[in-house]
Amino acid sequence: MTTGVLCAIRGPQEPSIVAALDARTSALRVVRRCADLAELLAAAAAGLGRVVVLSADLPELDREGVVRLRGVGAAVVAIVDAHSDWQAERMEALGATLVVRGDRTAEEIADAVEDLARDLAAGLSLAAPVSHPVSALEKPAGSADPPRERGRLVAVWGPTGAPGRSTIAVNLAAELVALGKVVLLVDADTYGSSLAMALGLLDESAGIASVARLAASGSLAPELVLQQATQLAPGFHLLTGLNRAERWPELTPSALDLVWDVALRVVDWVVVDCGFCLEKEAGAEYPGMAARRNASTIGVLRAADAVVAVGSGDPVGVARLVRALADLSDRELIRPGADRVVVVNRVRASAVGSRANDAVREALARFAGVEDPVLVPDDRAACDGALLSGRTLREQASGSPARRAIAALAERLALGAPRPSARADGVARRRRAHLLSRR
Secondary structure, eight states: OOEEEEEEOOSTTHHHHHHHHHTOTTTEEEEEEOSSHHHHHHHHHTTOOSEEEEETTOTTOOHHHHHHHHHTTOEEEEEEOTTOHHHHHHHHHHTOSEEEETTSOHHHHHHHHHHHHHHHHTTOOTTSOOSSOOOTTSOOTTOSSOOOOOOEEEEEEOOSSOOSHHHHHHHHHHHHHHTTOOEEEEEEOSSOOOHHHHTTOOOSSOHHHHHHHHHHTTOOOHHHHHHSSEEEETTEEEEOOOSSGGGGGGSOHHHHHHHHHHHTTTOSEEEEEEOSOOOOOTTTTSTTSSOOTTHHHHHHHHHOSEEEEEEESSHHHHHHHHHHHHHHHHTTOSOTTOEEEEEEEEEOHHHHOSSHHHHHHHHHHHHHOOOSOEEEEOOHHHHHHHHHHTOOHHHHOTTOHHHHHHHHHHHHHHTSSOOOOOOOOHHHHHHHHHHTSOO
16 A cells, blocks of 8 residues: 655755655655645645655744644654754654654655554554654653652633632642642633732733743743743742733644643643633634634643533522533543542522522532532632732631632542553654664
């Protein structure tokens, strides 16, 4: 079976590499030589080739471009400068299937591409979109410090109607810090970020956009994550959200996937305040072909080690939460093995009757099959005081019943499921290790 190859190679090596690839007539066939990334993406989307061979210095090449290529089923082979370790690390961070140094001969490069094509023909899923790529940004073997155990990613999400997602996210993060954890709180709401204002900070810069840009370019080293964040207290860091809602295209799912992967190497917990909307958008059925505002929230939910689903403690809020939980389940937005914790916020007798807690539990058990929700009592005075002073409930009113309920939630998560293992593409790792070695 002959595998179609798309080429976008710059420099004097291009003719010899194309000739070497075309010489493997039984295995490879160069179907197009593309001038730029746009032509390459169009050819890959049209299904003209299953392997893409490109130069690492191709203009405008970023993580989103690589993910779009892999999303349509193409494996990506990147040719990097022979003397640039940084370029090789960048292409791995961008999600390339195979990285080859430019000092290899055209025949050696063709051999590597033929091996890859053989793996593809054998059914190995090397061209699947990468969510958590193996990155060369980790400390090298033999480093003085042992590798840090991977942290946990928590998505705080809830349906429309302002159920208090941000309040839960801020105070959950603060309670995890109080348990001795290093926590990164992230405002990833693409509709209305609020964490900076809630904590009394200026929101002139968007920390989440800064790290997303670094991730998209393949330049996001672990130490840069906390440098772009605001330190609220020892062990407590905040990546502020978008200061204008129209900036949502800056938060591409592919870049955010890498942000979570890198951040979890330097902190114990990443707590993400998500947007509410999970509606399918135009172009969603075509991977990478259209910017999608809700894709960042969907991506966080699917990557999370724990999802905290927040609803409001009134009849409308509970009904919305029940429907939202069904939507999460029907669309399989929570990955297998992840924790799901249901939180009902602002529970009060004035909205649901004298036996407020029992009424909410009974409704969730009957209509959503939820047996152990976390109920956060309505403490308007404490929450308003914390918002007015830009503080957490722990700082503002440590005896608040709302604060105690959120502290119990933090303990429940901290004592929950074991940490997940790091994800890796073993076949790609072995192949890269071979081809990146110097002569």
